[in-house]
Amino acid sequence: MQDQPTAAELVEAVAEFIRNHAMPQLQGHTAFHARVAANALDIVKRELEIAPAANAGEEARLKALLDREGTLEDLNRELCARIESGAIGLETPGLTDHLWATTLTKLAIDQPNYSGYKRAVEEGR
């Protein structure tokens, strides 16, 4: 067990430092890149908070869908191969539910303000 603050809290502090203290001193391209850097840290923070439980859920769904064991990457490669071959498709029970759950998690980490994500969340209610 690691000590406080958590990794997510440290990353959050650095993002706040960039936005509130470093960026006001910067100009032009460097200021733009500092904003991009702070946004990247936001992704890391959300991934630290969301991914552990989400990845476990994804793995469990994949094992059930594919009826086999493996690492998360192995299972995803197997799913890709079966979709490509046509063995699994839109009509396969559980596939679209799995892809929706996985994709919504990716967006919750990567780009929670994206229009398509916000709309998809509303549509799923």
Next chain:
Amino acid sequence: MGAEANPLSGPLSAVARSRIPGATGISNLKRLSGGASQETWSFDVATADGLVPLILRRAPGGARDARATAVPLETEAHLIRLAEKADVPVPTVRHVLAPEDGLGHGFIMDRIAGETIARKILRDDEFAAARPKLARQCGEILARLHRVDMAALPPLRTSPARSEIKQYLETYKAHGHPHPVFELAFRWLQDNAPPEATAHTLVHGDFRHGNLMIGPDGVRAVLDWELAHIGDPMEDLGWICVNSWRFGNIDQPVGGFGAREDMFAGYEAAGGIKVDPARVKFWEVLGTLKWGVMCTIMVTAFKSGTDRSVERATIGRRSSETEVDLLRLLAPRG
């Protein structure tokens, strides 16, 4: 950098004096954008009647664009001239560079005043009157663009649906990271590819925000013809509907400013073929997937060390945006 200090300044001034009637010299030379193989420069030519605003697009030192799908700059200039004859709004090409000009490959064209940045076009008051007209205008412009005389075209690749799918499937596979949603989309596209029989036309290939110069009066010029090819005209109508180009205005499918029906009506009224919305949707799905694949391959340049910028690194995390858009298109909920 002052024009005097720029090594381009001398040769460009000489070209302007010999090719632009009444030109006495150039000023305000500045680089606008460009990658390693292509540059865009803004400059003014002084004449007795005042300053003429111009653009130089060039590939320095004879360099060619590394992307297999991009046309040479001479071809781009040729296409812009053909489009102008077909009443497509474009900047007039003033001169295509020759070897004796000493400036590499490229061409000089008029600099059209206006805005290309989507967020300004979609939000700023100065474009408020133009916005409701843009979707129909885009349809009218595309209809004229698709009627450019095929017999007059320079050599271009022909890329109907199946070859576009194959090209992006190979790019995705070469990258190697598994994307089940992309696999599903590739499969759907292969199963739903429109029949080949449709008449092929000139296709712009990148008709969207960034390549449309827009003023308070509407679309003033269609820019960046480097991805032009011969193919299904519906490709251009589908591409501009990709959600990534709506910039948050998700309920305005055409570029975030208008309805598909307005674009289709403009297209048909200006002499385009009858629009098949299912076919346009096919190209919207393919366009969404293309942008997703492009985002994922940006990661390669970052990981290989070619481009270590944070901007390049984070664009890989935008491919998931296209995955949610693909799912909304192919497996909608609710």
